[in-house]
Amino acid sequence: MNVLLGVTGSVAAYKSAVIASSLVKKGHRVKTVMTDAATEFIAPLTFKSLTGQRVYKDSFSPDYDKDHTALSVWADIIIVAPLTANTAAKITAGIADNLLLSVILDFTGPVFMAPAMHENMWNNAATVKNFTVLRERGVHIYNPEKGALAGLKTGVGRMISPEDIIIKTTDILKKDYPELLNAKKR
Numbered sequence: 001m002n003v004l005l006g007v008t009g010s011v012a013a014y015k016s017a018v019i020a021s022s023l024v025k026k027g028h029r030v031k032t033v034m035t036d037a038a039t040e041f042i043a044p045l046t047f048k049s050l051t052g053q054r055v056y057k058d059s060f061s062p063d064y065d066k067d068h069t070a071l072s073v074w075a076d077i078i079i080v081a082p083l084t085a086n087t088a089a090k091i092t093a094g095i096a097d098n099l100l101l102s103v104i105l106d107f108t109g110p111v112f113m114a115p116a117m118h119e120n121m122w123n124n125a126a127t128v129k130n131f132t133v134l135r136e137r138g139v140h141i142y143n144p145e146k147g148a149l150a151g152l153k154t155g156v157g158r159m160i161s162p163e164d165i166i167i168k169t170t171d172i173l174k175k176d177y178p179e180l181l182n183a184k185k186r
């Protein structure tokens, strides 16, 4: 299966390396698309090393015209982990001002998202509305859990573990999209 892993600017971004590594160990091909903010938290080279694939981060690289639709055609599924409040809001509004957003807007397959943010951001009426809309559109949202957050605070907002993201995604795929799990598309 071809997995497009979207990584956004949360302190939880380091955990997405574990997701990338686990997916590769399970035999899936993983291409990573990072927002500019995500690259402040974890180096693209980490994902390149773990996946053996190019890492995409700049919408305006010379091959951009080819890449954003090529990536959405390539992908069988998209996992965005961690997902920031900012990117969730932009997806909800249909904004496509970076490569990850453009690919998501262009993609017609199943999308899985693991938000991570401070408790107040998660409970903010704007965020609640955004995630309600995303769920209504069929996006699979893995609600964050209670735990330590950035700034040494504790609350609801911590991204669920990489292991749980893999388990939940596999369960949904087995049930609703069994053909994708063993897809051999290149």
Ligand SMILES: Cc1cc2nc3c(=O)[nH]c(=O)nc-3n(C[C@H](O)[C@H](O)[C@H](O)COP(=O)(O)O)c2cc1C
Pocket: 007, 008, 009, 010, 011, 012, 035, 036, 037, 038, 083, 084, 085, 086, 087, 088, 116, 117, 118, 121, 150
């Ligand atoms: C140390 C630090 C940690 C952050 N953690 C989060 C987070 O967990 N969730 C979130 O929604 N925003 C977080 N932010 C804010 C985002 O990085 C910011 O909104 C950024 O514009 C997101 O861009 P992106 O959605 O394009 O990745 C954090 C910022 C900093 C400086």
